[in-house]
Amino acid sequence: MQQRSIVTKIADLMAVANDCFLMAVPFEPEPLPGQFVMISFGDGRTDPFLPRPISIFDWDDGMLTLLIRVVGRGTLLMARQAVGMPVRVTGPLGNSFPDESGSVCFIGGGIGIAPLYYAAKRSTAQDKRFILGFRSAEQSYLTDDYLKIATAHFVSDDGSLGDKLFPHQKLDALAKSGEKPDLVITCGPEKMMAAVHEVAKKHGIRDHHSLESRMGCGIGACLGCRVQMPGASVLVCKEGPIFDGSIFEEKK
């Protein structure tokens, strides 16, 4: 797919939680679900020096929306931008989630829910549902928006939102009650994705996961995003960010 690096202007900026915000920018071409962009400031400043990788939260008629959690300096400075300010966007980058016509369960933890909105929206599956995990109701966001796309099961660490379960436990419960999906797609903490893989394997469900790593270039040039997984050593930006569940299987 054609990639571009353009300076575009922030069209909308909206806080959705204490530490999370949505940023909308005009951007073409249309990305595939699971792809990401590299974003940086468009005013020529060199601090922070490197662009940051952010998933496609949504894309609609030339408008790209990103869901960003503030974790450090780059994302904090981005949150302090204003509508009309210039940002550089490079992408779309990376591979995409597989499509499936049967049933798909999209499982996300924390900010890992970001790529699942567009993935579920674009999915052609007959039955699609989310399992979305947050620490608590207070630390959850955009739950109504996800409910507009598909059935959603919410789980939380303290039980203040949905069931007091981890996402992989909810998948296990659904599979045991006869609601076994054909495919699971996950994004979130690595431990959560590995636990989902174990449950998927137990029930014979295919699984694909979106991995994270620190990135420098996003296009396979700096080798900075290489991570050692149990199943392989991978360059997340070029070979991923989407990998099938074998990445969590110890190589024999």
Ligand SMILES: Cc1cc2nc3c(=O)[nH]c(=O)nc-3n(C[C@H](O)[C@H](O)[C@H](O)COP(=O)(O)OP(=O)(O)OC[C@H]3O[C@@H](n4cnc5c(N)ncnc54)[C@H](O)[C@@H]3O)c2cc1C
């Ligand atoms: C393919 C991909 C898609 C992503 N999609 C999103 C998204 O949709 N929304 C979102 O909020 N974030 C996303 N991230 C994570 C995001 O890129 C980082 O949070 C961001 O780069 C942090 O920049 P910073 O300058 O604020 O933090 P820094 O000051 O660089 O780091 C702050 C802290 O965060 C940790 N950290 C930074 N980057 C990463 C990373 N990539 N993985 C794990 N830990 C990290 C650092 O170790 C440090 O502890 C994605 C990452 C990848 C690789």
Ligand code: FES
């Ligand atoms: S980020 Fe540079 S090679 Fe992946």
